[in-house]
Each structure stands twice: as structure tokens, then as C-alpha cells.
Amino acid sequence: MKVLDCRLLTGASRSSEYPRGGLPEVVFLGRSNVGKSSLINRLLGRSLARTSRTPGRTQQAHFYSVNDAVLFVDLPGYGYARVPAKVKAELAGIIETYLTARRPLAVAVLIVDARHEPSDLDLEMSRWLGGEGLPFQIVSTKMDKLSNNQRHASLSRTRRLSGREDIIPFSSQTGEGKRELWQAIDNRIASLRTTGTAGTPDTASRIPASHPEESPK
Numbered sequence: 001m002k003v004l005d006c007r008l009l010t011g012a013s014r015s016s017e018y019p020r021g022g023l024p025e026v027v028f029l030g031r032s033n034v035g036k037s038s039l040i041n042r043l044l045g046r047s048l049a050r051t052s053r054t055p056g057r058t059q060q061a062h063f064y065s066v067n068d069a070v071l072f073v074d075l076p077g078y079g080y081a082r083v084p085a086k087v088k089a090e091l092a093g094i095i096e097t098y099l100t101a102r103r104p105l106a107v108a109v110l111i112v113d114a115r116h117e118p119s120d121l122d123l124e125m126s127r128w129l130g131g132e133g134l135p136f137q138i139v140s141t142k143m144d145k146l147s148n149n150q151r152h153a154s155l156s157r158t159r160r161l162s163g164r165e166d167i168i169p170f171s172s173q174t175g176e177g178k179r180e181l182w183q184a185i186d187n188r189i190a191s192l193r194t195t196g197t198a199g200t201p202d203t204a205s206r207i208p209a210s211h212p213e214e215s216p217k
């Protein structure tokens, strides 16, 4: 998709504050500070989403309208140890609220840090999305920080641990992976439009982001 126009519609903590209209949505999930907002900015080609070196920057579900055709949803991150427990619980609640709100989800983009092994929460999130029948794409970001050898090791580790072959290597700094990720998103939007079944959750099983040990309620 060529981005002609995009803008922030709203930041929401409760589902009653979510935009109406039923456009397909692409949600960006991942550990706090992994680079979700930076990745969104790179995909959109402008700095709309606020980014920060400090974890816990994004504290609501931010809905961005793209070409009035699709909504990008920037969520808070999960599971960062140095975020105070109370904040962590609030952020987990915002993620859980979104994931159980039965939105017309085209695809969830699950972002992991190429420098580290996917965390238990990343793997749990991936299993949960799969179990709910939700379409998701794993993206390994911050690739610019790795040498060639490290890249290969990192990608095969993420493939092995996630059980998914189609990991997209990405860098918000260099733009690596932007074309491939757009392709994956466009395909999912097209399949949601034609079949209407790209997936919406209809059960409320426990969401990994609200794992009691990582994010106490």
C-alpha cells in the first residue's frame, strides 16, 4: 500500500473509546521498548507515533488511519521488568482490552528484538494468537545492530523457537524489511476483505500480556 494520507484518530484506554467504522486493523504487539512505534513510523514514512528510549512510552491504544482504508493500532508494550508493577498492570490491561474487543483484525504484527532470544512472553503471545486463530506475522527488528553472522544466528533462533518460518528481518533505522512487511500486511487485508475471516477473537482465554508473574493485576 502506498501511504498517501495518515493521521492519529484517537488514543484509547477503554474499548468504548475505540473508533467506529469497521475498517480492517493491523495491530502492533511486542515487549516494551522493542521498537513498535518506530516500526509504525517507518512503515508510514513519517514520525506520527511517539517513540522513546524509556520503556513504557506508549500508554494507550493509539489508532492511526491510513488512507482512510485501514487502521494501524499502536499498543503499549508488555513485560518490561523495569516498569513499575502498577504501570505494567495498566498497560497489560490495555493490551488485553484490545485483543478481546473483537475488532476486524487483518493481522497482528508481533515484534521481537533481533538481539535477544524471544522472551517467554513473546512465545506465549505467539501461541495465544495462534490458538485464537488470529493471523499474525513475526517481525525481528533492530537488525541494524547485528553483524552478518549474528543476523543468521538470530533469525534461525527465532524461527526455531517460534516454529514459524516466515520471520521478517526489519530495521526502523535502515528501512530493511519495509517492503516485505507491507506485502504481508496488504495480503492479509486483501484476504480479510475477500473472506471476511482473517480472524476476530471470540473467546477470552488468558492473554499472555496479563500473565500474573510478569504483569500483576
Ligand SMILES: Nc1nc2c(ncn2[C@@H]2O[C@H](COP(=O)(O)OP(=O)(O)OP(=O)(O)O)[C@@H](O)[C@H]2O)c(=O)[nH]1
Pocket (backbone or CB within 6 Å): 030, 031, 032, 033, 034, 035, 036, 037, 038, 039, 050, 051, 052, 053, 054, 055, 056, 057, 058, 059, 075, 076, 077, 078, 141, 142, 143, 144, 145, 170, 171, 172, 173, 174
Ligand atoms: N538501532 C535501532 N534502534 C531502534 C529501532 N527501532 C527502535 N529503535 C530504538 O528503540 C527505542 C524504543 O523505540 P520505540 O519505537 O519507542 O519502542 P516501543 O516498542 O514503541 O516502546 P513502548 O511504547 O515504550 O512499548 C528508541 O530509542 C528507538 O530509537 C531499530 O530498528 N534500530
Ligand SMILES: [Mg+2]
Pocket (backbone or CB within 6 Å): 036, 037, 038, 050, 051, 057, 058, 074, 075, 076
Ligand atoms: Mg511505543
